[in-house]
Amino acid sequence: MTQHGGITRAANSSLTCETAGRRASGPCAAAQRGAGLNGHHRTAYADVDxxxxxxxxxxxxxxIPAGSRVSYARLYWGGTLRAGGxxxxxxxxxxxxxxxxxxxxExxxxxxxxxxxxxxxxxxQASAxxxxxxxxSGPGSYTVGQINVAKGRSPAGSWGGWTLVAVYENSKQPLRRIVLWDGFQPVGQDHRGxxxxxxGLHIPAHSHGRAGVVAYDGDRGRGNDVLSVRSGRHHVHKVRDTANPVHDVMNSTITEFGRQTKRLxxxxxxxxxxxxxxDITPALRSGSDRLTFRFTTANPGYLLGALFFQSDTRH
Known part of the structure; x- marks a missing residue:
């Protein structure tokens, strides 16, 4: 899709570590602040309604920027069916x-x-x-409930969540190429990326771009999950930011350019x-018509659910 506008998203997890009372303490509190490996925790449902x-x-x-019209929106949800039960x-x-x-x-x-x-x-993973x-409805806070995920303890961890992706038109924004890819692809379970x-991207000089990734069962702290982007035949750019280290990109986070997003x-x-x-601007090269996103891991693996992308373009 090529239009003046962009792509945005909202997302959240359906699970957290199980607490002994109203407030988390000890390892669970540390995990909620960002520490710990996923399989070490017994999980419980998040329930904010x-x-x-x-x-x-x-x-x-x-x-969604003011003055925009939503041209397409898709809801993704997924998780594990096996944990404590x-x-x-x-x-x-x-x-x-x-x-x-x-x-x-419904x-x-x-x-x-x-x-x-x-x-x-x-x-x-399912989507609609x-x-x-x-x-x-426009911008604002969306709530998603009743995702059929299992809670409890599992050596592989217990995981699940949702992502709402929206493509919008806005005549005041640059002409952009917008792409939404989805599947449910295992990465690393066969030791291959x-x-x-x-x-068909037609990337101009001084172009800016962003890419979003939805994934399941990424192991925080284990390392060796790498996402790289290559523009044409140019050098590979390894994606990273302050919340997602270059060798631990699939690390159980919901962020935008390294910053936490508003959610409950x-x-x-x-x-x-x-x-x-x-932000994948450093990977873009003027005159390039192709980008290759490469997902690799040395861990047992994870499941890639969706990839969405926007960059400035020309006719």
């Missing part, structure tokens, strides 16, 4: 969403639901077109769920 009928819920603020796979294609100031509405997946199982994990809802190639709850360690937006 006042609805007794939902067992998990979390919210996040979607920012086994969740029903039949329920993974259904979720609840409430727009700013609104009530829950959303059902409108594409094939991804599911990957190993000896240690049973992960899934929510353009009309976001176009009418995975690449996504974007073509807003724990720094999102126990295996990643939804980050990176």
């Amino acid at each position: 006042s609805d007794a009928h939902t067992y998990n819920s979390s919210s996040a603020r979607l920012r 086994q969740q029903r796979a039949e329920d993974i294609g259904r979720v609840l969403i409430a727009e700013p100031g609104g009530r829950y509405k 959303v059902r997946a409108d594409t094939r639901t991804g599911r990957r199982t190993t000896s240690a994990t049973d992960g899934f 077109d929510v353009t009309e809802l976001v176009r009418k 995975f690449s996504v190639r974007l073509n 709850p807003a724990y720094r360690n999102t126990v295996g769920f990643d939804s980050d937006v990176f």
